[in-house]
Amino acid sequence: MIKKSRSALPCRLNHQTTRCERIEQASMTSDTLSGWTIVFDLDGTLVDTAPDLHLALNHCLSKAGFQAVPFESVRHMIGQGAKAMIEKGLAFQGVSRASAETEPLWHSFLQYYEANICAESRPFKGATRSLESLAAMGATLAICTNKTQHLAETLIGKLGLTSRFASVCGADSVPHKKPSGEHILHTVDRANGSPDRAIMIGDSQTDERAARNAGLPFVYVTFGYGPSPENWDDTRCRASSYVEVMDAIQSVANP
Ligand SMILES: O=C(O)COP(=O)(O)O
Ligand SMILES: [Mg+2]
Missing domain, CATH: 1.10.150.240 (Putative phosphatase; domain 2)
Known part of the structure; x- marks a missing residue:
């Protein structure tokens, strides 16, 4: 049997960088998200719970x-x-x-x-890598979730992600939870960020309303649990994978 050597592969496969690799390369060399706070919803956005x-x-x-x-x-x-x-x-x-x-x-x-909080729950494909890249690009990361504070911290801890986040803000740690905009604003504040340079990433209408109430740009991930936001058609900020989440964040922060 003749084995195909690496050099026998089509040159497109040998030399063309993938979109993921380009994002990764950019992350190693740039500081493009310095001063930005990226706020993630938890269930259905970061972790498949x-x-x-x-x-x-x-x-x-x-x-x-x-x-x-x-x-x-x-x-x-x-x-x-x-x-x-x-x-x-x-x-x-x-x-x-x-x-x-x-x-x-x-x-x-x-x-x-x-x-049994982490028996099967895992970050969505590409999520952990994206958190690393965002941090390398200078972004501050935070979580705004309608889970209780204790459960959110327990889950993040079991997934080994605690040190990635400047703040984790559960529903019972604020006077009004999402869809109140206050929930996101408290999350940004606790991460020492500024709402002028913050982006909310979420999987539901609740997240989109909260972002709108807080005056933040919103990136909608379609792989979560929904329901999808009503009357919201910003296709630039609709992401069906973490590669697209990264693109959407860049297009908002560095248009
Ligand atoms: O419903 C929940 O338990 C929390 O959901 P969330 O992380 O999407 O806000
Ligand atoms: Mg959610």
């Missing part, structure tokens, strides 16, 4: 005698915090409960989820 949230939701529902919710439906229940997800899980089976009545379910959810 749906598998573990799905198991935890069904654990608390079945313990209280309710039916399990299928995975695909749970994905669309994420983004407004665990209590909202539990209420949606109940509504899915025609049960309407006042928030106070879901408290016991919430406690059983928290107990299970905290113990």
Whole structure:
């Protein structure tokens, strides 16, 4: 059998740099994001948490005698915090409960989820590398999430990403969570950043509204849980991968 040597590969493969490589090369040589704060939503944007949230939701529902919710439906229940997800899980089976009545379910959810928060949850493809590149380009990184502070910090810690972020701002660490713009502004402030040079990256209408309320440019990632922003058609800032997230950030910061 004749083995193809590397030099026998088409020259396009040998010599043409990929888009990823170009971004990486640029990151090693430039300081183009100095002074910028890049704020990431957590669930559905940085980390694919749906598998573990799905198991935890069904654990608390079945313990209280309710039916399990299928995975695909749970994905669309994420983004407004665990209590909202539990209420949606109940509504899915025609049960309407006042928030106070879901408290016991919430406690059983928290107990299970905290113990299993990183069983299957992983950063989306390219996310970890992009955080490295953004930091190398001088950006300050932050997280603004409707997860509780404790759960957000636990997850980020288990993924080994804590040192990447200047601030992590959970829903219970601010007076008003997303879609309030205050949540993002507090996140930027705690990262010692300025809202004039900050960008919000998120996977849902909640994130887009929060960014608009805070007066920040918004990059929408389409690989998360949605629902997608309404009346928002900035195609330049719509990203279906982390390569596109990086392009969108550059196009906002260095037009
Ligand atoms: O719903 C949640 O638990 C949090 O969601 P978020 O990180 O997308 O804000
Ligand atoms: Mg999200």
